[in-house]
Amino acid sequence: MNTPFLVTFATGAMLSLGAAPAQQQTNAATKGRPNILFILVDDQSPFDLKIYDETSVCRTPVIEQLAAEGTVVDGAYHMGSWSGAVCTPSRHMIMTGATVWHLPKRGIRREKRNPLCPENLAQNCMAAIFNRAGYDTMRTCKRGNSYQAANKQFRVVHDKVKRGADGTNGSAWHADRVLDYLQQRETAQDNNPFLIYFGFSHPHDPRHAPKELLAHYGAENRNVSPMPSANAPPLPRNYLPAHPFHHGHPKLRDEVNVQGVKRKRDEATLRNELGRQFACNENIDQQIGRVLARLKKMGELDNTIVIYTSDHGMAIGRHGLQGKQNLYEHTFRVPFVVKGPGIPKGKRVTGNIYLLDLLPTLCDFAGIQPPTTIEGISMRPVLQGKQATVRDVLYGVYAGGSKPGIRCVKQGNWKLIQYDTMNGAVRKTQLFDLASNPDELLETHHVDVVVGLTGNVPKRHQRNLANDPRFAQKRAEMETLLLAEMKRLNDPYRMWNQPDK
Numbered sequence: 001m002n003t004p005f006l007v008t009f010a011t012g013a014m015l016s017l018g019a020a021p022a023q024q025q026t027n028a029a030t031k032g033r034p035n036i037l038f039i040l041v042d043d044q045s046p047f048d049l050k051i052y053d054e055t056s057v058c059r060t061p062v063i064e065q066l067a068a069e070g071t072v073v074d075g076a077y078h079m080g081s082w083s084g085a086v087c088t089p090s091r092h093m094i095m096t097g098a099t100v101w102h103l104p105k106r107g108i109r110r111e112k113r114n115p116l117c118p119e120n121l122a123q124n125c126m127a128a129i130f131n132r133a134g135y136d137t138m139r140t141c142k143r144g145n146s147y148q149a150a151n152k153q154f155r156v157v158h159d160k161v162k163r164g165a166d167g168t169n170g171s172a173w174h175a176d177r178v179l180d181y182l183q184q185r186e187t188a189q190d191n192n193p194f195l196i197y198f199g200f201s202h203p204h205d206p207r208h209a210p211k212e213l214l215a216h217y218g219a220e221n222r223n224v225s226p227m228p229s230a231n232a233p234p235l236p237r238n239y240l241p242a243h244p245f246h247h248g249h250p251k252l253r254d255e256v257n258v259q260g261v262k263r264k265r266d267e268a269t270l271r272n273e274l275g276r277q278f279a280c281n282e283n284i285d286q287q288i289g290r291v292l293a294r295l296k297k298m299g300e301l302d303n304t305i306v307i308y309t310s311d312h313g314m315a316i317g318r319h320g321l322q323g324k325q326n327l328y329e330h331t332f333r334v335p336f337v338v339k340g341p342g343i344p345k346g347k348r349v350t351g352n353i354y355l356l357d358l359l360p361t362l363c364d365f366a367g368i369q370p371p372t373t374i375e376g377i378s379m380r381p382v383l384q385g386k387q388a389t390v391r392d393v394l395y396g397v398y399a400g401g402s403k404p405g406i407r408c409v410k411q412g413n414w415k416l417i418q419y420d421t422m423n424g425a426v427r428k429t430q431l432f433d434l435a436s437n438p439d440e441l442l443e444t445h446h447v448d449v450v451v452g453l454t455g456n457v458p459k460r461h462q463r464n465l466a467n468d469p470r471f472a473q474k475r476a477e478m479e480t481l482l483l484a485e486m487k488r489l490n491d492p493y494r495m496w497n498q499p500d501k
């Protein structure tokens with residue numbers, strides 16, 4: 001713990017020395033600190049990837065190599081959203097390390113500014129912190145649905161929505177921006193450590209992917225065949241033709257208006273859409289490979305912390321849902337892989353991390369004292385194998401549709417999800433033991449027609465346990481825990497069965 005204070009002191013001392021040239025000061029202050037390559041994809045379930053579901057047919061050799069050379073976090077989550085645009089709060093949390101109800105907005109109509117948001121949040125975002133510490137900061141990402149006041153503070157910014165199938169219109173464009181930047185650093189002999197925010201606009205819909213990859217996954221960008229292609233990825237184990245009750249957000253774009261899917265949940269449509277998703281994932285994987293190869297050639301890779309994650313997960317047919325506006329594990333969880341100096345190779349850790357823990361973690365690795373606006377916890381001890389988790393209890397929210405919406409709480413293998421939506425018309429509780437029911441299978445997954453489609457025969461106990469009297473005490477415990485988390489995190493709403501305050 002001594003290093004952050006020493007470096008902070010050193011940096012502060014440098015800043016007060018008016019006489020020395022700025023470049024010289026920075027090099028001295030930052031010597032020996034790691035580079036950071038933060039890779040963020042848009043809308044990817046961890047279960048798309050072989051590293052999280054060995055049955056997945058999605059090819060991502062570069063991510064698998066990262067996992068082999070680094071550490072995979074199994075319990076990585078985004079905290080949720082108060083907006084249908086789940087990206088927006090997620091990306092605010094990544095940028096600031098603040099929790100979901102303390103962001104500049106909180107989805108309350110006619111409220112211009114969240115009174116619980118710290119005044120100085122934008123001055124303590126990722127780029128601002130690392131600029132002050134003498135890092136070179138660069139960002140490429142999709143434009144929009146994020147924290148513009150934070151994004152613009154990177155010294156170099158190339159933000160555009162690039163969701164085309166190929167080259168200059170797709171994922172390669174973002175990689176090219178990073179490669180150009182690395183070339184410029186090399187030409188200028190820039191030796192400052194860098195923080196590169198390497199974001200993609202994919203695999204977010206419409207999932208346009210290169211033709212050869214689509215062909216591999218038996219998918220079409222348009223004119224979806226009414227019969228499933230033999231090469232298309234299989235339906236997920238927890239696929240349903242429809243969610244058993246309304247998800248709570250009427251006319252939600254992601255559930256009713258995604259190009260090529262709309263309201264359809266049939267096998268051919270969903271397998272085609274998964275094929276498109278996997279093709280986009282593989283294309284991203286290739287682009288990451290180009291950047292990592294360049295860093296290796298420059299001799300920078302061994303001193304670079306590489307983080308791979310997504311802003312949130314995705315349903316695409318799982319539980320009969322299509323979008324990212326739910327709290328099942330496929331959507332509440334994110335992929336999270338880290339490789340870098342001092343991080344064990346080929347390890348898996350539970351972690352229980354949120355994306356908002358990223359910023360304090362980066363500060364920790366870079367020896368920067370984190371600003372007080374950061375509520376996240378450094379996961380460095382977890383990544384270095386010194387402890388298993390950073391917290392015991394995880395909270396999730398979706399309040400972007402009818403209020404109060406959906407909440408979940410997770411402790412160990414137990415997870416409670418509650419739905420209070422559609423003006424009281426939907427009031428549901430789900431309780432899962434994820435150790436024995438990791439796919440969160442419901443009664444409906446036991447129906448013959450569903451089993452016929454997925455080929456997955458659930459075990460008897462793989463169902464929602466909320467109304468099973470044997471688990472009444474566990475349900476009560478989890479409900480108590482949910483209320484405690486809602487209070488702790490300043491959730492402005494309460495569920496139907498909770499006291500108002």
Ligand SMILES: [Ca+2]
Binds near residue numbers: 042312
């Ligand atoms: Ca997203």
